[in-house]
Amino acid sequence: xxxxxxxxxxxxxxxxxxxxxxxxxxxxxxxxxxxxxxxxxxxxxxxxxxxxxxxxxxxxxxxxxxxxxxxxxxxxxxxxxxxxxxxxxxxxxxxxxxxxxxxxxxxxxxxxxxxxxxxxxxxxxxxxxxxxxxxxxxxxxxxxxxxxxxxxxxxxxxxxxxxxxxx
Numbered sequence: 001x002x003x004x005x006x007x008x009x010x011x012x013x014x015x016x017x018x019x020x021x022x023x024x025x026x027x028x029x030x031x032x033x034x035x036x037x038x039x040x041x042x043x044x045x046x047x048x049x050x051x052x053x054x055x056x057x058x059x060x061x062x063x064x065x066x067x068x069x070x071x072x073x074x075x076x077x078x079x080x081x082x083x084x085x086x087x088x089x090x091x092x093x094x095x096x097x098x099x100x101x102x103x104x105x106x107x108x109x110x111x112x113x114x115x116x117x118x119x120x121x122x123x124x125x126x127x128x129x130x131x132x133x134x135x136x137x138x139x140x141x142x143x144x145x146x147x148x149x150x151x152x153x154x155x156x157x158x159x160x161x162x163x164x165x166x167x
Contacts, residue, residue: 002037004029031076038080064089066111071101071127072145073119081114081145098127105131110140115162117146117153125160132161 002023005012016024023037068090072078078094085092093108095101099122101113113131115124122130124144131137141164144157149167157165 002041035076035080042084066090067109068092069095069101069104069108069110069113070145071095071098071113071115071119071124073097073116077116085114098122098124098130101127102130105137105140106134113140113142114145114166115142117144117148117157124162125156128157128160128162 001019001021002025003012003016003021004025004027006027008026012026013024023041025033025037066089068085070078070081070085070092072081072094073096082092082094090111093104093110095104097119098115101115102122104110105113115128117124124146128142131140131142142162144154144162144165146153146157146165146167154165154167
């Protein structure tokens with residue numbers, strides 16, 4: 001868990017730790033501080049839950065060279081997601097909205113599409129429905145990667161034709 005507070009960090013940290021919060025940021029939060037905190041959290045979590053070295057190497061080798069389309073309008077989210085995907089060995093293309101994603105899927109073969117839900121021009125749900133209408137695109141893995149974490153958001157993604165939902 002990560003907490004953002006207007007209080008002094010040193011004052012909030014002991015109580016946050018007691019509540020199970022491992023990272024405390026004070027307002028105003030800069031993009032750099034948020035990125036660093038997220039990287040620390042994800043790094044710690046990966047160390048706790050990662051498979052053994054041989055399994056991790058095999059999984060990474062299987063992903064080497066796979067093509068991913070990241071459909072995301074937020075620049076910070078783009079930067080973080082691209083970095084993670086490239087660390088796994090994926091070749092990543094970027095689309096800033098669903099209409100661009102639809103155009104790219106028509107022009108290039110992808111192994112996976114990571115789709116935000118809310119974007120300008122064309123949202124992720126509409127883009128997924130449109131992609132599914134294209135010949136040969138019914139089996140393309142499309143995964144929602146979004147801040148919309150409610151159960152009904154997940155259901156809307158699945159109903160639109162997405163394969164899974166990562167909040």
